[in-house]
Amino acid sequence: MTERIEGHGGELALAAVRGYGVQEMFTLSGGHVFPLYDAAHRTGFPIYDVRHEQSAVFAAEAVAKLQRRPGLAVLTAGPGVTNGISGLTSAYFNASPVLVLGGRAPGFRWGAGSLQEIDHVPLVAPVTKHAATVHSPDEVVGAVAGALDIALTPHRGPVFLDLPLEVIFSTGEADPVAPAVPVLEPDPDEVASAARLIAGAQRPVLIAGSDVYGGDAVGALRAAAEALRVPVFTNGMGRGALPPGHPLNFAKARRVALAGADVVVVVGTPLDFRLGFGDFGDATVVHVVDAPSQRARHVEPAVSPAGDLRLILTAFADHTGDRADHESWIADLRAAEDAARAKDAAAMAAETDPIKPARVYGELRRVLAPDAVTIGDGGDFVSYAGRYLEPAQPGTWLDPGPYGCLGTGMGYAMGARVSYPDRQVCVLMGDGAAGFSLMDVESLVRQRLPVVIVVGNNGIWGLEKHPMNAMYGYDVAADLQPELRYDQVVTALGGAGETVAKAADLGPALERAFDAGVPYLVNVLTDPTDAYPRSSNLA
Structure with a gap:
């Protein structure tokens, strides 16, 4: 008993x-x-x-x-x-x-x-x-x-x-109570209908989001993509579900893919502003969710299986019906992907004064380990991180998600360091976001939780300043004090850091940061005129 x-x-x-x-x-x-x-x-x-x-x-x-x-x-x-x-x-x-x-x-x-x-x-x-x-x-x-x-x-x-x-x-x-978490069985007819649509498509695309990782369905996703030969794009914690170099993993050709797709399969993420609210032109939409409550209400997918994502994706992988040949479609997307990668590589290597955010991420790519946990807390600066950094493993990317709340950085850093004492933990933070939680560096120092903090310091609220100028020809309430020494704040709290103003100094500064063994802030003075090329409709 x-x-x-x-x-x-x-x-x-x-x-x-x-x-x-x-x-x-x-x-x-x-x-x-x-x-x-x-x-x-x-x-x-x-x-x-x-x-x-x-x-x-x-x-x-x-x-x-x-x-x-x-x-x-x-x-x-x-x-x-x-x-x-x-x-x-x-x-x-x-x-x-x-x-x-x-x-x-x-x-x-x-x-x-x-x-x-x-x-x-x-x-x-x-x-x-x-x-x-x-x-x-x-x-x-x-x-x-x-x-x-x-x-x-x-x-x-x-x-x-x-x-x-x-x-x-x-x-x-x-009396003690044992966990009692039910497994939601999907409707087999809905799953079979979705599998037939994917297999029969000429130009299918699959987009996988955070619930694929949260539901421990990464292996099932890979199996489904490989069995059905479907190009895969990811967002949120779905990033890294297929590793870089996997022939079905794509990141840079999403606009081309969604413009040309005849079937778009969205798995484990809502049809929100990040995905154009589910408006994919003439493409047939399949929305796979982990619970009926997550089915989109503003669009009507052709089919929306709901239930345990492992069961649904495993059923997709086991689909034995006729599958169309997707190889020419995959090749077209790979050509677009390679062209975009070449353009990004040039941006990440650019020697500019002031420093462009792209160069910061070009240098970070050289020092981040495959299992590093990377945390985004900011607006434009973190948008660039989503564009240029590619997690090599699932479950290694943390951002605020669709709510877009700034101030997550130090809390996420603490949770990541506690979870993985031996991995690199790197927080990417805009200088606006730094104002929300930087005091909690003291909590990290006191409890011996070393992390690297990279601040893109452009002295403005970039996500607001540039759009307001475009709309009105002026901006208000969008400027911060330029070139503030956030590194000195961290040093005063018991950590360490430095300010970087030249692109050539970025690499050595990041190496010192990861070797420091204490919370270390690299304060990068970035170009305030550089605006993230945002094309999505946020509302």
């Missing part, structure tokens, strides 16, 4: 999350959640603390995304929770299984004006899969386990529980 769990509310909650593979807690200290710290301290459960609650949630999200298991953030009551809402919202848009445990003013005195007394649940409910208050210590284990089952059930996402003072400080007991 399994032994019952006994203890105060913090002990009960921690015992429950351990059963789901959670291995660490991200937090900012607060008295409302002391019992959780007590339980962690007495059992050797690692605690990583930050300087702003948003970083705690972003760190938990990074763990959830990279390791495909729950990440845990613990936030104190009131402003602790509200400071974490942007992180929760990002996790919601990114389908990240994050559990946020919040402190809460005591229920027995509710309405009398206790410190930080506010009902969090209505605030976070719109950006979580589940949000609730636990009202008894005996309910803690079941509530935590139930919330984590919801977080892990596709379509995955964040969940929130708050624990009033009288619950978290009081003792209770419960």
Whole structure:
């Protein structure tokens, strides 16, 4: 017979999350959640603390995304929770299984004006899969386990529980609860119909997104692409699903592919602004999703199988019907890809004064290891990263996702370093984004979590300044102080860094950064007149 769990509310909650593979807690200290710290301290459960609650949630999200298991953030009551809402919202848009445990003013005195007394649940409910208050210590284990089952059930996402003072400080007991995450079986007729469309297409294209990695379906994706001979493009954490050099892996010819395709298969990513809202001209659209809730409502795909992506993609690979010859189509795309790569290579080698962002990424490509975790936190500068950097392995690229929230950088860096102590971790940050979270370098220094931070410092909000000028002929609220020494901020916080103004100095600076063993910021002065050639409609 399994032994019952006994203890105060913090002990009960921690015992429950351990059963789901959670291995660490991200937090900012607060008295409302002391019992959780007590339980962690007495059992050797690692605690990583930050300087702003948003970083705690972003760190938990990074763990959830990279390791495909729950990440845990613990936030104190009131402003602790509200400071974490942007992180929760990002996790919601990114389908990240994050559990946020919040402190809460005591229920027995509710309405009398206790410190930080506010009902969090209505605030976070719109950006979580589940949000609730636990009202008894005996309910803690079941509530935590139930919330984590919801977080892990596709379509995955964040969940929130708050624990009033009288619950978290009081003792209770419960039976342990085993994970119960269902597997959603897809409709076999819808899967077969989609497979026939792909196989019979003359010019098919497959676009794979973050849910392919999150659903552990990378191997099934490769098998399906190879069996059906379909060119593959990727976005989000789908990047690297097919390694560079794979004959069906494409990155630079997407516009050509979508303009010429007769069937576009989108797997594990929404038909949002990143994909032109699913408007692919005359092409037939197949939208493969991990849950019915993710089916597009603004377009009507020919078929939209919903369910476990491994099962769907494996069925695609096993399709034995007649397959059209796609080789001339693949060859056409390869020619367009090679031409675009040659153009990009020239840009990445350009010797300009000031430095162009492309050159920064040309130098980074030389020093990044195949398993490096690369984090994007910014606008134009990070858009260039998406264009010029190609992850060699799946699960190594983190960006804010479709919500586009700046300030993820230091939290993601912490979660990545905790996940992979021996890999390179590199944060790519615009100078605007640096203002959101750079103080959390101190958290990295203090907890001995070295990362490399590359700031593209052009002294402007580039994503706003250039478009506003194009629209109005002027801009406002789009300038920052030019040539600020963000490297000196990091040095003052216990790390190290340097400013780079010449392209020839980039390579040696990056090598010093990766060899430093401390958080190290390379502050690159980039060309403020250089605007990312954005063609997508964001709204």
